[in-house]
Amino acid sequence: MALNVKAGTRLHSVVCSTEVIVVRAPKEALDLRCGGHALATESVPLPVGVEPEPGFDAGTLLGKRYTDEHKSFELLCTKAGKGSLSLGDALLQLSGAKPLPASD
Amino acid sequence: MNLSMLLDMAADGAGDRVVVGPRQGGLSAAQLWRRAHHAATLFDRAGAKHVGFLDVNSEAVPVALFGAAIANLPFAPVSYRLDDDHLDEILDRLAPAAVVVGSEEVHRAVERDGIAVITRDVLSRVVDDDDQSTTPPASDADPDAVAVMLFTSGTTGAAKAALLRHRHLVSYVISSVEFMSAHEDEAQLVSVPPYHIAGVSTILTSIYSGRRIVYLPTFDAESWVTAAMTERISHAMVVPTMLGRILDVLEMRDARLPSLCHLSYGGGRMPMEVIERAMELLPHVDFVNAYGLTETSSTVALLGPEEHRAARASESDSGRARLRSVGRPLPSVEVEIRNADGAVAPVGERGEVYVRGEQVAGEYLGRSLLTEDGWFPTNDAGYLDEGGFLYLDGRLDDVIVRGAENLSPGEIEDVLTEHAAVAAACVVGVPDAQWGEAVAAAVVRAAGAQTDEAELRSWVRARLRSTKTPDVIEFRDELPYNESGKLLRRVVRHELAQLKESRPSQIP
Numbered sequence: 001m002a003l004n005v006k007a008g009t010r011l012h013s014v015v016c017s018t019e020v021i022v023v024r025a026p027k028e029a030l031d032l033r034c035g036g037h038a039l040a041t042e043s044v045p046l047p048v049g050v051e052p053e054p055g056f057d058a059g060t061l062l063g064k065r066y067t068d069e070h071k072s073f074e075l076l077c078t079k080a081g082k083g084s085l086s087l088g089d090a091l092l093q094l095s096g097a098k099p100l101p102a103s104d
Numbered sequence: 105m106n107l108s109m110l111l112d113m114a115a116d117g118a119g120d121r122v123v124v125g126p127r128q129g130g131l132s133a134a135q136l137w138r139r140a141h142h143a144a145t146l147f148d149r150a151g152a153k154h155v156g157f158l159d160v161n162s163e164a165v166p167v168a169l170f171g172a173a174i175a176n177l178p179f180a181p182v183s184y185r186l187d188d189d190h191l192d193e194i195l196d197r198l199a200p201a202a203v204v205v206g207s208e209e210v211h212r213a214v215e216r217d218g219i220a221v222i223t224r225d226v227l228s229r230v231v232d233d234d235d236q237s238t239t240p241p242a243s244d245a246d247p248d249a250v251a252v253m254l255f256t257s258g259t260t261g262a263a264k265a266a267l268l269r270h271r272h273l274v275s276y277v278i279s280s281v282e283f284m285s286a287h288e289d290e291a292q293l294v295s296v297p298p299y300h301i302a303g304v305s306t307i308l309t310s311i312y313s314g315r316r317i318v319y320l321p322t323f324d325a326e327s328w329v330t331a332a333m334t335e336r337i338s339h340a341m342v343v344p345t346m347l348g349r350i351l352d353v354l355e356m357r358d359a360r361l362p363s364l365c366h367l368s369y370g371g372g373r374m375p376m377e378v379i380e381r382a383m384e385l386l387p388h389v390d391f392v393n394a395y396g397l398t399e400t401s402s403t404v405a406l407l408g409p410e411e412h413r414a415a416r417a418s419e420s421d422s423g424r425a426r427l428r429s430v431g432r433p434l435p436s437v438e439v440e441i442r443n444a445d446g447a448v449a450p451v452g453e454r455g456e457v458y459v460r461g462e463q464v465a466g467e468y469l470g471r472s473l474l475t476e477d478g479w480f481p482t483n484d485a486g487y488l489d490e491g492g493f494l495y496l497d498g499r500l501d502d503v504i505v506r507g508a509e510n511l512s513p514g515e516i517e518d519v520l521t522e523h524a525a526v527a528a529a530c531v532v533g534v535p536d537a538q539w540g541e542a543v544a545a546a547v548v549r550a551a552g553a554q555t556d557e558a559e560l561r562s563w564v565r566a567r568l569r570s571t572k573t574p575d576v577i578e579f580r581d582e583l584p585y586n587e588s589g590k591l592l593r594r595v596v597r598h599e600l601a602q603l604k605e606s607r608p609s610q611i612p
Binding site: 009010062063064076078079080099100104 | 113
C-alpha cells in the first residue's frame with residue numbers, strides 16, 4: 001500500500017511499538033513498512049501474537065533517522081520497536097546526516 | 105509532531121540523564137517529564153487559554169514550556185521588565201491565562217480577573233514517581249496548534265505577537281539536531297531571557313541532544329564567567345554585546361575557560377574586532393555565528409568553527425571578510441535575495457533576504473507574512489557571495505536614502521569601528537532639508553583613546569566616499585541597547601535628528 005506523506009506525518013507500526021515521523025518527505029507515494037507490514041497513519045491497538053516477519057525483525061532505534069538507498073526521504077524513529085523499517089522489501093538504512101554545530 | 109513528543113523521546117531514551125540544573129541534584133529527563141505533566145494538570149485546571157511566563161530564568165522555564173505543550177496551550181513568555189501599560193495590554197490579550205511568576209512584586213502586578221497566578225515554587229515542587237495527578241490530558245497537541253507566542257519589543261504602538269506552531273519548532277529541532285548526540289559531560293549555559301526565541305529554542309535543542317542546561321537567572325558578565333568555570337560549561341550562546349563584556353572579565357581575571365569548547369553567537373551584528381579578540385583569547389573554542397529570527401524558529405544559517413578559522417587565517421581580504429558572514433543556510437532551509445522588483449538578485453547584489461523551510465513560521469497573530477509559495481520576507485538587507493555565504497546589512501528600514509543614493513549603515517559602522525579609537529558606532533539617517541536624509545553617527549570612544557569629529561570624518565572619507573561620510577558625529581559614553589542586546593537605532597536616530605537640527609550642515 002503506497003502512502004502519501006509529508007514532513008511531520010507520524011506513522012505507526014502495526015506489529016510492534018515502532019513509531020516514526022517523516023523528517024524529509026518523498027516526492028511520491030511510497031510503500032513504507034515496519035516488520036514487513038505497511039505502516040499506518042493512525043495508532044492502532046496491536047493484535048496479540050503478531051510478530052515482525054522474519055528478515056524484518058532486527059528492530060528500530062529511538063532517535064535514529066532512516067532512509068532508502070537513494071536518500072529520497074528521511075524518517076525519524078520516535079519510539080523504538082522490534083520490527084525493521086523497509087521500503088517494499090528493501091530494508092531502510094541508518095541515515096548518516098552530517099551533524100550541524102550547535103547554534104542556540 | 106509536537107513539543108511534548110520531543111520530551112517523551114528524551115524521557116524514553118535517556119530518562120536518567122540530568123538535563124536541567126547542576127550536575128548533582130539537577131532534573132533528569134524523566135523528572136522533567138513528570139514535572140511538566142504536573143504543570144500541564146495545573147494549567148488545565150485553571151481553565152487557561154494561554155500559559156504566560158513572567159520571570160527570570162530557572163528550571164521553571166522548561167517545566168512551563170513543556171507543561172503548556174502537554175496541556176495543548178500556547179506558551180507566552182513575557183518580558184519581566186515591561187512597564188505597567190504594556191504588561192496590562194499583553195495580559196488582556198492572554199486572558200484567560202495561567203501565568204507563572206517568580207517574585208511577590210510581579211505576583212501583585214499580574215493578579216487580576218482572568219489570570220490564574222502560579223508561582224515558580226509550585227512548578228518546582230518535587231513530584232513523586234507515582235503521583236496520579238500527573239496523568240496527561242488525553243488529547244495530543246495538533247502539529248498546527250500554536251506552541252509559542254513571542255511578543256516583539258514594540259516600544260511604539262501595540263506589541264506584535266509572533267506565533268510559532270508545533271510543526272515549526274519540531275521541524276527545526278529534528279532537522280538540525282541529532283537525538284542524544286551530546287556527551288554526558290556537556291553543559292549549556294543559558295543566559296538569554298526566556299522571552300527571547302533563543303531562550304525557547306535552546307531548551308528544545310539542548311534537551312533533545314541530551315545536553316544539560318545550566319541557567320543564569322539574568323545575564324551579567326561576572327556571573328557568566330563564574331558559572332562557566334564552576335559548572336564546567338562546554339557550550340553557550342551569547343549575543344554580541346554579551347561577548348564583549350565576557351572578554352573584558354576573562355582578561356581582568358586572566359581566566360581562559362578550559363572546559364568551554366563551543367560558543368555560538370547571534371541576535372545582532374558582531375563587530376569584527378570582538379570576534380577576532382574572542383578567537384585570540386579562546387583559541388580552543390569553536391565559534392559559530394548563527395543567523396535566525398523569532399519568525400523562523402531560531403537559526404536558518406550558520407558560519408561554523410572551521411569557517412571561522414579559515415577566514416581568520418586567510419591572506420586575502422575577501423577570505424577574511426567571511427568572518428562578517430552569517431554563513432550558509434541550514435540544509436533544510438532555502439535563502440534567496442530579492443531586489444526591489446521582487447526578482448531574485450544575482451550573487452553579490454544587495455536586496456531583501458527571503459527564507460523558506462518547514463521551520464519558517466513568518467506569522468503574527470491574525471496575519472501571515474508568507475508568500476503564496478512559502479517564502480518569508482525577513483526585512484533584513486543582505487547579499488550572497490559566490491560561495492553561497494550570506495552577509496547581512498542591517499534592517500531594510502534602516503537604509504539611509506541620501507539624495508538618490510541608498511547607503512548601508514553597517515558599511516559605515518564597520519569603517520568607523522576599524523578606527524583604533526572607536527569602540528562602538530551606530531550610524532543612522534536623519535532628516536535633512538537638502539538631501540532628504542543625512543548620515544549621522546553616535547560613537548563610543550575606546551577606553552582612554554582620543555579622537556574627534558574631523559578626524560573620524562576624514563577617516564571615513566578616505567575609505568568610502570564623501571556621500572557616506574557622517575554629517576554629524578556625536579560622542580557618547582555608551583549606545584542604547586534593549587535587554588536582548590539589540591541596538592536601539594530608533595532611539596539614536598531620534599536623538600541625532602534633534603542634534604542635527606540644532607546645528608548647521610558640515611558637508612556642502
